[in-house]
Amino acid sequence: MHSISFNQVTPRVFAEVTDLHSEVWKSQVTFERGKKYLVAADSGCGKSTFCSYLQGYRNDYTGQILFDKTDIKSYAIRQWVEVRQRHIAMLFQEMRLFAELTAYENVMIKNRLTSSASAVEVKDWFSRLGLSDKLDVKAGQLSQGQQQRVALLRSLVQPFDFLVADEPISHLDDTNSYEMAHIIREIIDKNGAGLIVTSIGRDLPFDYDKTLKL
Numbered sequence: 001m002h003s004i005s006f007n008q009v010t011p012r013v014f015a016e017v018t019d020l021h022s023e024v025w026k027s028q029v030t031f032e033r034g035k036k037y038l039v040a041a042d043s044g045c046g047k048s049t050f051c052s053y054l055q056g057y058r059n060d061y062t063g064q065i066l067f068d069k070t071d072i073k074s075y076a077i078r079q080w081v082e083v084r085q086r087h088i089a090m091l092f093q094e095m096r097l098f099a100e101l102t103a104y105e106n107v108m109i110k111n112r113l114t115s116s117a118s119a120v121e122v123k124d125w126f127s128r129l130g131l132s133d134k135l136d137v138k139a140g141q142l143s144q145g146q147q148q149r150v151a152l153l154r155s156l157v158q159p160f161d162f163l164v165a166d167e168p169i170s171h172l173d174d175t176n177s178y179e180m181a182h183i184i185r186e187i188i189d190k191n192g193a194g195l196i197v198t199s200i201g202r203d204l205p206f207d208y209d210k211t212l213k214l
């Protein structure tokens with residue numbers, strides 16, 4: 001997948017809003033593979049909605065979203081599975097870890113689907129994010145910031161053309177935010193992937209190609 005295009009997309013919830021000042025909704029915008037985008041939004045402007053559309057969890061909008069030249073409203077479940085496994089990696093704002101699995105198991109259970117990272121690599125990322133001593137701790141017993149770092153690693157252990165990160169540093173201090181950015185940069189550069197980061201304030205530190213207001 002080389003591009004994601006939004007053509008005059010209007011979420012149903014915003015259909016009656018006449019003073020929508022957005023560079024994404026009711027607009028024409030294309031996200032290209034290999035580029036980095038920051039989607040800046042105030043609370044309630046539709047960040048989670050935007051992410052849900054890209055994973056096929058919701059389709060309550062008018063207008064068109066195209067993956068390359070295909071309208072994603074035509075996708076069957078099988079194609080969404082392919083998108084989620086191989087084309088768009090997602091770091092959810094609410095993390096969605098399995099509370100009863102350990103931090104390491106949460107990452108490896110996903111990694112087993114496509115074997116995209118080695119155990120050595122994964123453990124090295126844990127170490128760089130200050131989580132070496134948390135490998136065997138259940139996710140439900142981690143702090144929010146620790147869960148956010150584990151969720152990042154889980155999002156990365158798959159092939160992808162785009163990484164979509166929904167408020168990825170909302171629970172992190174500056175040191176971990178910078179380390180998270182380094183790891184993301186290494187992997188997206190290696191894959192030539194695109195990056196779409198949403199933010200309501202503190203931004204993942206990056207040299208973004210473009211910033212859009214949601």
Ligand SMILES: Nc1ncnc2c1ncn2[C@@H]1O[C@H](COP(=O)(O)OP(=O)(O)OP(=O)(O)O)[C@@H](O)[C@H]1O
Nearest residue numbers: 013041042043044045046047048049050058060200
């Ligand atoms: N599943 C849903 N179905 C229909 N409308 C929804 C759904 N989830 C959220 N909305 C509505 O869409 C609008 C945007 O909500 P959304 O959760 O996308 O915003 P957000 O920018 O992620 O907000 P926040 O930063 O506060 O989490 C809100 O008016 C909300 O009521």
